[in-house]
Amino acid sequence: MYSPWRRRGPRYHRRRVPKEPARIDFVVSVDRCLMSNHHGKEFIGFMATGPAVGMPERVWMRIACPPIRVDRHGFPWQAPYGLRKIEAALRDAGFRAAVVDPDYVAYYVTHGARALMIGHHDYFAYGPPSSEWWMLTGREPVNRKSFMDFISMPEIWWAKREKGLRVVIGGPAVWQWDVYREALERWPVDTIVDGEAEKAVVELAEKIMSGEELPRRVVVPPRESPRVEEIPVIKAPSVNGLVEIMRGCPRGCKFCSVTLRPLRYMPLDKIEAEIRVNLENGVGNVILHSEDVLLYGADVVKPRPEPLLRLHGMVARYLEEYDAGFAWSHASLAAVKYAEEHGRTVSRIAELVLDGDRRKMFGVEVGIETGSVRLARKIMPAKAAPYPAEKWPEIVEDAFRIMADNNIVPAATYILGLPGETEDDVYATIELIERLRPYPSLIVPMFFVPMGMLKDLEGFRRDNLKPYHVEAMKVSARHSLYWARRLLAKGYLDKAHYLPIKLLIEAFLHVAEKRINNIDKYFEDILEAPTAPSRRERAAASA
Numbered sequence: 229m230y231s232p233w234r235r236r237g238p239r240y241h242r243r244r245v246p247k248e249p250a251r252i253d254f255v256v257s258v259d260r261c262l263m264s265n266h267h268g269k270e271f272i273g274f275m276a277t278g279p280a281v282g283m284p285e286r287v288w289m290r291i292a293c294p295p296i297r298v299d300r301h302g303f304p305w306q307a308p309y310g311l312r313k314i315e316a317a318l319r320d321a322g323f324r325a326a327v328v329d330p331d332y333v334a335y336y337v338t339h340g341a342r343a344l345m346i347g348h349h350d351y352f353a354y355g356p357p358s359s360e361w362w363m364l365t366g367r368e369p370v371n372r373k374s375f376m377d378f379i380s381m382p383e384i385w386w387a388k389r390e391k392g393l394r395v396v397i398g399g400p401a402v403w404q405w406d407v408y409r410e411a412l413e414r415w416p417v418d419t420i421v422d423g424e425a426e427k428a429v430v431e432l433a434e435k436i437m438s439g440e441e442l443p444r445r446v447v448v449p450p451r452e453s454p455r456v457e458e459i460p461v462i463k464a465p466s467v468n469g470l471v472e473i474m475r476g477c478p479r480g481c482k483f484c485s486v487t488l489r490p491l492r493y494m495p496l497d498k499i500e501a502e503i504r505v506n507l508e509n510g511v512g513n514v515i516l517h518s519e520d521v522l523l524y525g526a527d528v529v530k531p532r533p534e535p536l537l538r539l540h541g542m543v544a545r546y547l548e549e550y551d552a553g554f555a556w557s558h559a560s561l562a563a564v565k566y567a568e569e570h571g572r573t574v575s576r577i578a579e580l581v582l583d584g585d586r587r588k589m590f591g592v593e594v595g596i597e598t599g600s601v602r603l604a605r606k607i608m609p610a611k612a613a614p615y616p617a618e619k620w621p622e623i624v625e626d627a628f629r630i631m632a633d634n635n636i637v638p639a640a641t642y643i644l645g646l647p648g649e650t651e652d653d654v655y656a657t658i659e660l661i662e663r664l665r666p667y668p669s670l671i672v673p674m675f676f677v678p679m680g681m682l683k684d685l686e687g688f689r690r691d692n693l694k695p696y697h698v699e700a701m702k703v704s705a706r707h708s709l710y711w712a713r714r715l716l717a718k719g720y721l722d723k724a725h726y727l728p729i730k731l732l733i734e735a736f737l738h739v740a741e742k743r744i745n746n747i748d749k750y751f752e753d754i755l756e757a758p759t760a761p762s763r764r765e766r767a768a769a770s771a
């Protein structure tokens with residue numbers, strides 16, 4: 229069996245004994261890369277999706293995912309939202325369950341726990357953006373190493389053999405256990421839960437307590453996803469105050485798995501209860517989570533001002549009372565444009581939640597995906613809705629301008645290697661990114677990973693890389709470095725205790741800038757030509 233003791237490099241988890249052990253039957257946990265609040269900044273957590281660059285791995289881990297504070301039981305102060313939901317579902321059903329910090333898992337699984345339940349969104353670093361950093365650098369991302377270190381703890385496998393501990397895995401990345409075929413031989417887990425797990429996990433817990441055989445795989449199809457009233461309220465704080473406001477997405481992008489789930493809006497009282505759990509326990513942040521925050525209470529894909537202003541009005545009262553930070557998890561660019569053009573909704577939300585001092589700006593993840601109208605029409609026809617797909621590049625630009633006007637800083641992704649992609653599609657993306665230069669934002673490439681309706685296709689591989697892909701990466705990397713520096717200077721990480729992190733990030737940006745300047749050299753061995761002239765250069769040369 230795989231052993232962490234044979235690995236080189238830093239150990240990711242310790243064996244600690246709680247000051248006051250609790251009696252629990254269900255240990256809910258995950259490795260350190262996810263069990264961290266990333267110094268209170270979600271963006272810093274993205275560093276865990278790559279290998280250490282320009283500094284020792286130990287320092288990299290310390291920046292990306294420092295250990296979280298624990299109580300006398302070894303329970304973490306903040307934990308990933310998905311794990312909190314599982315903990316809440318089990319507790320509401322009357323089970324003794326708790327999210328346990330990974331450093332205390334070895335203790336609990338060897339001291340009477342009946343099951344270890346693990347949830348993850350990127351078990352083996354096959355998802356974006358981990359897979360692309362791995363492909364580009366040829367080195368394993370730290371999140372993969374950290375998870376393997378966690379799941380390889382000898383205590384887990386000793387408890388399974390000697391005490392009958394059951395190991396259950398779930399979360400949005402369970403598909404990776406099918407891709408990495410040896411995984412189930414290396415780590416023989418009992419059950420894989422595929423789908424939204426709040427109800428399924430309670431049925432499994434009943435079976436575990438009565439000593440029944442467990443099914444190898446539990447699949448929760450979209451039609452059996454829990455209804456709003458079956459989704460429990462978290463009992464303890466989530467990482468950086470994340471609370472879910474809706475599930476599912478109506479846009480139907482072909483490369484996305486979320487779109488297969490039914491659409492559900494959380495009622496305001498449930499959202500408020502979770503915000504209170506976080507703020508009253510000292511988490512000075514509210515992150516509203518949805519695949520598209522502006523579709524909360526929407527008329528399908530048309531944002532409506534009333535529910536959005538009611539939601540943000542309620543949130544603003546708590547931000548004021550607790551002097552808390554604020555962010556959205558994700559928003560779609562079409563919704564940003566539509567909401568602003570119909571009732572100035574984005575501006576009115578920004579007026580509610582920003583105060584110019586404590587909250588100068590707020591962040592959100594957005595998907596550009598492509599600058600090509602042809603590809604947008606083919607692969608994500610409703611991403612632009614209610615506008616026509618033909619207007620996609622214009623929508624992206626308008627949405628970036630609206631966000632810049634309202635101090636909203638997007639972290640945007642685009643996808644290289646989408647099925648059917650041509651050189652011209654990539655140049656359309658490059659030109660769009662160049663037009664976004666005036667707007668404060670980070671823009672990061674992703675390589676196509678087969679998911680959603682395209683899950684049976686081939687993913688993008690290193691040998692698919694062409695000079696125009698490298699050109700796109702250079703353009704977006706320069707954009708992101710330019711704005712990362714300015715955002716750091718403008719007040720991101722401006723508290724005194726962030727100074728060491730800020731200095732290390734600046735050092736990293738310096739190293740990254742040097743590497744980008746040498747990127748052509750780096751790719752020489754896998755490209756037919758070291759770099760490609762841009763479409764403009766080609767046009768100029770032929771004129």
Ligand code: SF4
Pocket residue numbers: 477478479480481484485486487519520560595608611
């Ligand atoms: S808009 Fe985003 S969440 Fe919705 S289907 Fe498209 S990629 Fe998925």
